[in-house]
Every structure is written in C-alpha cells, then in structure tokens.
Amino acid sequence: MLNRGKPDQTDHVRGWIEERERVFLAPQAAKSAETLGRRRPEAECPLRTAFQRDRDRIVHCKAFRRLKHKTQVFLSPTGDHYRTRLTHTLEVSQIARTIGRALALNEDLIEAIALGHDLGHTPFGHGGERVLNEIVPGGFHHNRQSLRVVDHLEKDGRGLNLTHEVRDGILKHSKGRSHPILTEPDLRPMTLEGQVVRVADIVAYLNHDLDDAIRADILRPEDVPEDIRRSLGATHGERIHTLVRDTVRASLESGLSEIRLSPAMLEQVERLRAFLFDRVYDMPQILAEFERARKVIVDLYELFMNDDRIFEKEIGPLAPGVRREQRVCDHIAGMTDRYALELFKSLFLPRPWMKL
Structure with a gap:
C-alpha cells in the first residue's frame, strides 16, 4: 500500500551520495553536485x-x-x-x-x-580510422x-x-x-x-x-x-x-x-x-589484412557519395542541414566489422544466379 501523504525517502538518495562524495573523496576529485552541467538543462534524478x-x-x-x-x-x-x-x-x-x-x-x-x-x-580498428581520416574532408x-x-x-x-x-x-x-x-x-x-x-x-x-x-x-x-x-x-x-x-x-x-x-x-x-x-x-600480415579492409571502406564511401538510391536505402533521405560527407562518415564509422563486410558483399560482389 502506498504511503499517501508521507515523504518518500528515495527523494534524498542523490543528496546522500553527493554528501558522501564531499566527505570521502579527495579535495581535487570532481564532485557530482559541482558539475558544470549539460548541454540542455534537465531535471535531476532523485536516485x-x-x-x-x-x-x-x-x-x-x-x-x-x-x-x-x-x-x-x-x-x-x-x-x-x-x-x-x-x-x-x-x-x-x-x-x-x-x-x-x-x-x-x-x-x-x-x-x-x-x-x-x-x-x-x-570498424577494423585504427586501420579503419586511418582510412576515414584520409578520405573524409576535414x-x-x-x-x-x-x-x-x-x-x-x-x-x-x-x-x-x-x-x-x-x-x-x-x-x-x-x-x-x-x-x-x-x-x-x-x-x-x-x-x-x-x-x-x-x-x-x-x-x-x-x-x-x-x-x-x-x-x-x-x-x-x-x-x-x-x-x-x-x-x-x-x-x-x-x-x-x-x-x-x-x-x-x-x-x-x-x-x-x-x-x-x-x-x-x-x-x-x-x-x-x-x-x-x-x-x-x-x-606485414596485419597490414595486408587492413589493406583489404581499406578497400571495403573506400568503396562504400564512394558508393554512398555518388549513388543517391543506395544512400537513401542504407542511410536515409537526403536532406539539408548536414553535409553528405558527414552523414556518410557517421554511417560508416558506426558499422561493425561484420556489417561492413556483409554490406560490401551485397553491394559489390556478384550473387549466385537464381532461376526465376
């Protein structure tokens, strides 16, 4: 049964934690209650x-x-x-x-x-990062x-x-x-x-x-x-x-x-x-594998940049406000290794013939 009208002790949990930080943490430590805040103000959590x-x-x-x-x-x-x-x-x-x-x-x-x-x-670790750093403007x-x-x-x-x-x-x-x-x-x-x-x-x-x-x-x-x-x-x-x-x-x-x-x-x-x-x-063995991964990222990037149909299918509608290069970069950077490989396979490699 709810204790209607009675104070909820959970409303004070965050304050207890913040007080504990002030007492037990080093003077140089960052204190939650003294945060510089968020980009958008929002109500605090009680817990x-x-x-x-x-x-x-x-x-x-x-x-x-x-x-x-x-x-x-x-x-x-x-x-x-x-x-x-x-x-x-x-x-x-x-x-x-x-x-x-x-x-x-x-x-x-x-x-x-x-x-x-x-x-x-x-995807593909620092090798993937190096490729995007080379091909993405900025x-x-x-x-x-x-x-x-x-x-x-x-x-x-x-x-x-x-x-x-x-x-x-x-x-x-x-x-x-x-x-x-x-x-x-x-x-x-x-x-x-x-x-x-x-x-x-x-x-x-x-x-x-x-x-x-x-x-x-x-x-x-x-x-x-x-x-x-x-x-x-x-x-x-x-x-x-x-x-x-x-x-x-x-x-x-x-x-x-x-x-x-x-x-x-x-x-x-x-x-x-x-x-x-x-x-x-x-x-050499690792660099050779990253060179193969490089082709995956470069080819996907160029395809998304030049093919509106593929862009809209994989990334979303073309719209003003965010540069196309940025949206393509965001999409590729967010991929997992296996997703990038499977997408490359579906877009660039021939499929087995199927009788219709």
Whole structure:
C-alpha cells in the first residue's frame, strides 16, 4: 500500500551520495553536485548523481552494444578469447576504477568516461580510422567521433545530453604515437578522472594487445625485451599491477596535481609501445589484412557519395542541414566489422544466379 501523504525517502538518495562524495573523496576529485552541467538543462534524478546517469546512458546506448563486433587489433578474429573494442573498453574501465579508488577520485565519473571513450571507433580498428581520416574532408579522429556520437547521433539525433566533465574526458582521452601520456596542458582532460582514463587506456591496450599477440603465436613471451620484462613484469597481471601501482605512487607524489607515471616507467611504456608497433601493429600480415579492409571502406564511401538510391536505402533521405560527407562518415564509422563486410558483399560482389 502506498504511503499517501508521507515523504518518500528515495527523494534524498542523490543528496546522500553527493554528501558522501564531499566527505570521502579527495579535495581535487570532481564532485557530482559541482558539475558544470549539460548541454540542455534537465531535471535531476532523485536516485542517481549526474555522473551515474551519464554512465547508465552510455551502457544502454546502441553505439556501446556495437563495440562487441568492432576490431581491437585482429580483424574479425575467430577465437573466442581475442579482445574486441568492447572488452578493451571494459578493461580500461576496470583499470581506471582501480586507480581512481586508490586516489579517492570519483569512480562514477571515471566509469562514464571509460565506457564512452571509444563509442566513435570505426570498424577494423585504427586501420579503419586511418582510412576515414584520409578520405573524409576535414579528417577523422575517433575521439571527436565519440563525442559526436553522444552529442548528436544517439537517440535519433537527440544525443545523450551528457555532462561537460564526461564529454571533456571522452574528447581528450586519445593519444598520439609518441609521448602518449605527457601532453600539453590544453590537451589534458580537465578533471583528474579524465586523466586517469587516459592512462588506463594505454595500460590496458599495451597489455592486452601483447597478450593477444602471444595467443595468436605472433610473439612468444621471451620475445619481449628482457629489460622490459624485468621492469614491468613477465606476465599480463604483473605488468598491469606494476603500471597501476606506479601511476598511483607518482600521482600521489605530485600532490594530485596530475595523473602520471614516473619518468622511468614512462620510458618503459614507450619502449613497449615501440616494440608492439614493430613486431605486431606494423607486421606485414596485419597490414595486408587492413589493406583489404581499406578497400571495403573506400568503396562504400564512394558508393554512398555518388549513388543517391543506395544512400537513401542504407542511410536515409537526403536532406539539408548536414553535409553528405558527414552523414556518410557517421554511417560508416558506426558499422561493425561484420556489417561492413556483409554490406560490401551485397553491394559489390556478384550473387549466385537464381532461376526465376
């Protein structure tokens, strides 16, 4: 029976959580009650903080579900245990939350940024991203596309209306090939939580890409240079523990002015990245497969740009307001590997003759 006329205690749950953040989180942590707000104002939830709502919106969106069929390193792997873009995202979230909890930062904000950081990734991994960057006017970067997904593409164009802090962390999570963590101040996420995700992203992918390369018999554990094994650890778990612990220690030593690795550990990280580029990412077999994937993306892009009938069938009615190039880019970037391959097959490859 409803307690008509009596106050509902659930109306105060968000306030309890926000008060707990003020008491228990580090002074430098982002507080939900102090968010800079959303692009469109909306009523607060009585149960969840602003950052909790952002996390939930990301988990329930379509772009998040598609990550399970997008390449991490190996194109359309048949083995059950190779990482996909979704499992990468979950590993980033786990590592980032471990760091954030040790530093008394806001885990809800960390989780929201981590779960949303790769929503704009293309099919076929970074190979697909490079192709779109070459052929789309103005270029293409998955971090900007991830922000576009949450701002404009999800929910039939309404977007997820996330908080400024989450949007900033998504936009600024990405790394260059050199000096991936130490960046110019204006490129660094505005919150320590966003900086945590940036570090966790590289900790995750360095270790799971190495693990997948060993599983695929591309590398043997002893192929990793001895000094890297000695500094970071000989196993997947040891390497992650070493890097997470170093991040916590170095960040505390900075007085939580930033999230960082120690100089010695950063040097080992950059050496491991260079090793993976040399022995895995740029190996001829993988590059050959990405070259095939390149043809899929280029041919689909050109067909959508030049054939109005196919455009309207696959993407929707031609309409003013958004450049055709942008709509085609959005559509291709949102594809999973298998959808892109099946669409290419149906549009470009001959079909078996059927007697009518």
